[in-house]
Amino acid sequence: MRMSKLFARTLREAPSEAEVVSHKLLIRAAYIRKLMAGVYSWLPLGWRTLRKVEAIIREEMDASGAQEVRLPIILPADPWKVTGRWETYGELMFKLKDRHEREMGLGPTHEEAVTPLVAGEFTSYRDLPVNLYQIEWKYRDEFRPRFGLLRVREFLMKDAYSFDRDEEGMRASYAAMVEAYRQIFGRCGLDYRVVEADPGQIGGDVNHEFMALAPIGEDEFVYCENCDYAADIEAATSRPPEPAADGELEPATKIQTPGRSTIQAVSELLGRPASALMKCILYDAGGRSVAVLIPGDREVNDDKVARAMWPAPVRLFEDEDFAARGFVKGYVGPQGLPADVTIIADHSVRAGRNWVTGANEVDHHVSGANVDRDFRVDRWEDVAQVRLGDPCPRCEGSLRLAKGIVVGHTYQLGTRYSKALKATFVDEDGTEQPYQMGCYGIGLPRTIAAVVEQANDEAGIKWPKALAPYDAVVIPTNMDVPEVVDAAERLYGELGSSGVEVVVDDREESAGVKCADADLIGYPLQVVVGKRGIQAGKVDLKVRATGVRTEAPLDGAARSAKDLLGAAP
């Protein structure tokens, strides 16, 4: 491709609305152009990169045994009403009516289309399992599209749907997809973690997020410095501490703590660390009072409390609840709580003794409070928010916190959709059974944005080879010197015919402009042909990812370029 012809005009400035680096660079480097909020046109460079991601996904999906299909973008409303998602998606789904006033939606995902399709074809247990996927544009009417390709209203998605005879089959299909996703994101050059996601309150919905590490990511998660363990903040756990060794139990003593209703205030007053204090946090669970005990230096994870009390709806006490139920706000402790209060203690409470906690009396606390002797615990649960440095639940490593961009998501759906849509197969015993389903998504534009967030510098994008729109650019720096132009054209030809995807920057522009554009666009390799070099029979090669420059003799330059590309990330 000749840069003089390529439909790509780079910009010196990013649009003022661009807040994140991937947005800025993909616009400036002429990969995408905004048509309207959250809707982009893909220019030739962007389209080539998008198609490279698409090809990687297709190869790995095919290798996993999944079969590619293509489902319509315009979908009839009825199945969505049956599953209830016509309502729950609400305004997030683009809705329209055709000329005959039939309601339709633009597909945000395709369970409602693929499930009846499979039920119409694969009607016997002998047909199963099957996993169908497509790579097609999806639509979500985000309230506030932003961050370039990270939150858009039209996006290319690989969505796959597995159909199995039983749960064991579903789990096997799921495992195959997780493995395919690892291959895909690895080939895209992403630094990512497979994150256990909040299983929801029922607890049965196993699902994982594939999270690309990025400081601008909107999702926080926890991962082990040592092993594969990773989970989102809602789902993360840490290894419970060892129970406290036997030791002297102090007597429980009421102490005056006037006006000291917070952990910090009591800690300061007594000169003892927050970890020596015990919080007693009150919740309402469907009308019942719940007291949650946790050391003073930790936070309770409300989602975990909610799961522990499911199906009762759980909420924190409000001010009026304290008075109405006889609690003293700021001075609550577990001692002497009535039997109709459920007392849940986090596992970390086992690791301490002689707690300072509320005395259930204004301006008073108790010191030397101990489990069983001074208060009961109805249930031991993991209800703590994980924090930096906590021990990994799986190994001896410790946990770290990070932010990430969700580039993929896998779900074990079970029979949620097949039951709702009455999609069944005939099992070996002749009974009609709902399919056990899984669904699996990858956002292609997000994947590209995540790669750019991870691979850039102040000059531009540093593509991994697998995603670069072209492998290399040949830059003649002096268009008025025929030897330079001739050598560049010769290298362009040699590289192209040896299978390198190459651009020659044949524009009548300065060397500075061309090199800046090459850095911005992010070709993995730059071949710079200059006047002085050619006089010495040499060209310069620059690997964009490392910044390393080498010289090569003109005659062997194509070979050297291929070698450098072969070794580039």
Added chain:
Amino acid sequence: MRMSKLFARTLREAPSEAEVVSHKLLIRAAYIRKLMAGVYSWLPLGWRTLRKVEAIIREEMDASGAQEVRLPIILPADPWKVTGRWETYGELMFKLKDRHEREMGLGPTHEEAVTPLVAGEFTSYRDLPVNLYQIEWKYRDEFRPRFGLLRVREFLMKDAYSFDRDEEGMRASYAAMVEAYRQIFGRCGLDYRVVEADPGQIGGDVNHEFMALAPIGEDEFVYCENCDYAADIEAATSRPPEPAADGELEPATKIQTPGRSTIQAVSELLGRPASALMKCILYDAGGRSVAVLIPGDREVNDDKVARAMWPAPVRLFEDEDFAARGFVKGYVGPQGLPADVTIIADHSVRAGRNWVTGANEVDHHVSGANVDRDFRVDRWEDVAQVRLGDPCPRCEGSLRLAKGIVVGHTYQLGTRYSKALKATFVDEDGTEQPYQMGCYGIGLPRTIAAVVEQANDEAGIKWPKALAPYDAVVIPTNMDVPEVVDAAERLYGELGSSGVEVVVDDREESAGVKCADADLIGYPLQVVVGKRGIQAGKVDLKVRATGVRTEAPLDGAARSAKDLLGAAP
């Protein structure tokens, strides 16, 4: 691929609504499934064929120098209102509003999106020409979708848009696209004609339809038996006949023709052929009367009359016009018509003399009427409907009539969209100039349907190799004979590893079912492995397109299969 796994269950019966063979076969052979009226899901077989067409188009478009981009499907309404097409498309365009009540449409075509895009990037004459294309789903809310893939509401389209500095450039871009289209449809194995389409009343809008020959086609056109000439019925011309040689001019004689107001009646009364009579057909052109002369055995082409009289609006006389303007319906002739009547004669009138025509008097005609002596001709024009057997306007061949399916359409748009959208570049002289545009479309699903209409028999589809979802199927006819299964698996492996796209039909089905499915699905080659053959060390090979069967020794069967495939259409 194993047939036991392939998401494809063939059907014995086509749905009752399927009227045309491509619809019936593509449903029965499990290529597509209907989701709602005019909206189809593509199953793995169909999707593979669609992607083969897509790959052919992409290769030829890239080879032509066009650059691939991707424009959004959801489009803001405003540019469509500027060009007026928000109104003219009307209900044919799917329209919706987003959550902020902004109006949008689903793209039926993309002039309104691509024109501002180019104007934002390629702002100088030095940047031009450029031709951008995409292969993306398009939306048209057809009132009555039908004929399977031939009239749908969602369809994959290759649309390209060329931008040039001047008309000469536009014509060169246009010629390159026509050539690319010839390559594309040739590679798809289509029997097609490049048909000159009705240029519209202005006459400037050069455009061509690529018409696949098919008796069920909805468009009639004319083509030469001998050369490349082809045109749709509205635009077709034939070579004007030679003027009549000099000869005796009979005297003009009024004759009684009581009650004979039609060509047929006069012809019968006088015992003379219709070709000896001359029709005089009256039109109103913006208030002016127009008399069109044509031999009695020919029909006037109203579109041609309209073009001849443009910009006046043209309509046939209605009954009241005759009386009001002093004409005698059924007995009109050109003799003595007043000067304010425009008399247009078709060129074919030159070829005759001594015409029988109306006497402008009830129940009377005139015989021996001759041009100039008895009536004047204001303009000689081509206003005849072309008919079977007419001489070709370009060569010595004669014309045929056919019906076709429009699979591609190319247009010289000129500045229609660039002017409306104020899309300009800076020309060499510093002036702002609107782009000279062309647009070029190919319907991929229609192309597939047209191929199936041309390549089928009562048993199923006979794909050309280029479009078949797989090249070959290996059919073990006796699954209970290990030698048969082993030989089939071995051939399946050998063919696959030598680059043949191959299916093995490993289902526990009868030989009859498997062979019927193979014919229906239409793999170009069938490799049948049977018990008796294996005992003799042989397999059967069948080329689907020709029906020719050959035997090959098992050991060399993969080689023979590749050779047969190489020679297949």
